[in-house]
Amino acid sequence: MIRAALFFSIFLSTLVAQAAPLRIGVSETVLSLPLYVAEEEGFFQKHGVSVEFMNCVGGNRCIKNMLNGQTDLSTATELPVVFSSFTRNDFAILTSFVSGSNDLKVVARTEAKINQPGQLRNKTLGYVKGSASQYVLDSVLVYNGIDPDTVKLKAITPETALMALANKEVDALCIWEPFASRIELELGAEVMLVPIPKLYTATFNLIAMQDVIKSKPKEIERIVRALKDSTQFIQMHPDKAKALAAKRLKIPVVLVDRIFDNYRFRLSLNRSLPRTMEGQARWAIREGHVPGNPHQPNFTGFFYPAFLKTVDPGAVSLQ
Incomplete structure (x- = not known):
């Protein structure tokens, strides 16, 4: 056998x-x-x-x-x-x-003072077009009563996300793991996670x-x-x-x-x-x-x- x-x-x-x-x-x-x-x-x-x-x-x-x-x-x-x-x-x-329900994160520059989702209003926000990043960011804005037309949206890629924050091209961005954790590791105190509801x-x-x-x-x-x-x-x-x-x-x-x-x-x-x-x-x-x-x-x-x-x-x- x-x-x-x-x-x-x-x-x-x-x-x-x-x-x-x-x-x-x-x-x-x-x-x-x-x-x-x-x-x-x-x-x-x-x-x-x-x-x-x-x-x-x-x-x-x-x-x-x-x-x-x-x-x-x-x-x-x-x-x-x-x-x-x-x-x-x-x-x-x-x-x-x-x-x-927590794979996508909103990461912000600390000096942008975005301590809660409601403070995303009137900011420049990065997202990856055609991905869950785009959907989650839009959902977070609407859930918090923010008209997406009141923010400036900037298309990024996962590879450019870190530099977009480091170079102050965006105030915050929505990105999935492990990119969010890599950004936190590389930029340290320069960035912070914005607590967002688990909508998705x-x-x-x-x-x-x-x-x-x-x-x-x-x-x-x-x-x-x-x-x-x-x-x-x-x-x-x-x-x-x-x-x-x-x-x-x-x-x-x-x-x-x-x-x-x-x-x-x-x-x-x-x-x-x-x-x-x-x-x-x-x-x-x-x-x-x-x-x-x-x-x-x-x-x-x-x-x-x-x-x-x-x-x-x-x-x-x-x-």
Whole structure:
């Protein structure tokens, strides 16, 4: 029996080595930890699938790369999916694998004296266009009774966020981890976190092109199985997972430890996700973030739950 199992393992490894890898756009964030774990712990190999990570900064870029044919799958929060849904429908969310309500932070220059969200009024604020950063910043302003037209908005990138604050190009900005913690580490007392209400729970998702779903169903199912192993590993071995996140993201473990409990690592596709996306689509249309005269997308077709239903039936509750 042991000999047969060993033979099968070697046979499976040979097949994996011979198969062309599926290219996954992996956003450089703590949210991608299940993918890092799957690679580090050999879960992809265990399930007989070959993958290649294509790193990208931000889910909005990962989605763009996938739609341009540079990758087969992508990682992103649901908001880049919403923005892309106005122009095409040849991709779908396969599963969410982490959620969190405190991944995005508002970081301000200390001398701007923004101690609470209400003091963002009449300030210059940075945001990453087409990402959850844009949505969260707008939500914080509206929740605090601030007309977005009364602030000066400046588009930034994750890479330029730190310098935008250091050079006083913005008074504050909205950015996700680990960039927020990196800014705090680098600028120290020059910046401060603005306490914002938890108005938004981000889901981080695995997304695939429809043609890949049709042509590589077995491989994609194996990726989902590897992610299930990863999320369970993270729950059972949090310290090892934290060390891996710090290594991959090139940040101190102490920073990972500080934000780690903000995230819930588990596979899911639940009914709150399409409802959130519908609300985001209405926001994008209302605020003029989508050009032309767009119609509200029907998000039913932007989910492909079959793989998750096979791997973890209880994780699917879209109806």
